[in-house]
Amino acid sequence: MRVVITGGYGFLGWHTACRLRAMHGIDATRLGREDQADLETVVASADVVIHIAGVNRAESDEAVRQGNEDLARAVAAAIVASGRPIRVVYANSIQAELEHSPYGAGKAAAAVVLAESAARVGGSLADVLLPNLFGEHGRPHYNSFVATFCSVLAEGGSPSVMGDKEIPLLHAQAAAECLIEAMQGEQNVQIRPQAERRLVSEVLDLLVGFRDLYSRGEVPDLSEQFLVDLFNTYRSYTFPQAFPIHPQVHADDRGMLVETARSHGGTGQAFVSTTRPGLTRGDHYHLHKVERFFVVRGQAEISLRRLLTDDVVTFRIDGERPGFVDMPTMWVHNISNVGTEDLVTMFWADQLLDPENPDQYPELVALEGRP
Secondary structure, X not given: OOEEEEOOOOHHHHHHHHHHHHHHOOOOEEEOHHHHHHHHHHHOOOOEEEEOOOOOOOOOHHHHHHHHHHHHHHHHHHHHHHOOOOEEEEEEEHHHHOOOOHHHHHHHHHHHHHHHHHXXXXXXXXXXXXXXXXXXXXXXXXXXXXXXXXXXXXXXXXXXXXXXXXXEEEEHHHHHHHHHHHOOOOOOEEEOOOOEEEEHHHHHHHHHHHHHHHOOOOEOOOOOHHHHHHHHHHHHOOOOOOOOEOOOEEEEOOEEEEOOOOEOOOOOEEEEEEEOOOOEEEEEEOOOOXXXXXXXXXXXXXXXXXOOOOOEEEEEEEOOOOEEEEEOOOEEEEEEEOOOOXXXXXXXXXXXXXXXXOOOEEOOOOOOOOO
């Protein structure tokens, strides 16, 4: 299946492309603002177009409204030019139902434009009304208040709530899952994913608790999926600057003792491995799992690459000073023994291993052609 994602390099576009790759083995063609000239050529061979590109902020309300409609018209023109029955999945917003919202008015108008173009070529539209989204690597002061709170807290600040109210929230991976499921149909449908309703002040209280515990390397209560999603979101703003963490070592004549993981709720599983000199473990990524690599003995190099990018972060840890690095979600990672003796590593994850659904997707940290 050939899938095109407009806004593919933005927040939801990246999450959707990651999930397509992990769960379905599809490498979508991602289009950004600078790729408008290629739109017609790329759409001409597409089976599915996931339209995510939008305008959240501009110099005026009219520019926001018109900007969303204009982006949809450009996609619609490419669909009509293709002459093929394309399935269109539209990342709409619940604000499309609010008549007083310029953003909502633009998103509503875009839905009409996309439906008309799909009908002209014998295709169909899945209109997905998304609530407020949050998730890893959201843009602070732009994508959501959650991104702003996480960024400020990770930088040592103290965000405050202005006008507390209940907000419907959906993690970006859940939104991506909904968009991907909508690819499969052939009928015009409107889909409204179920959201988690939380007070803004409640979200901030949770994030402050995460900050206080995680600054000591402790893992908060992860007994609910919303807590896992929110914690993974917060973690993304602490990486890589917060790592490695070297906990206190308690030593006496008998040897040493060091605390490797402290969890405040939810499931957890730990295991220990040895790795011979020159060999590597890992080369995979996770969508939801919280995972810790704790070097107990030997010399290790831990490398990570954010999925769908080329940038690699590398940590060197020596068991002479035990330390750990936590693996962010959607970062490909591995650990290599770069010493001359066996490497002893303890691994901890918040999920009990489920062989049927391990949340583990193979991929090399090193890209092809990388020395």
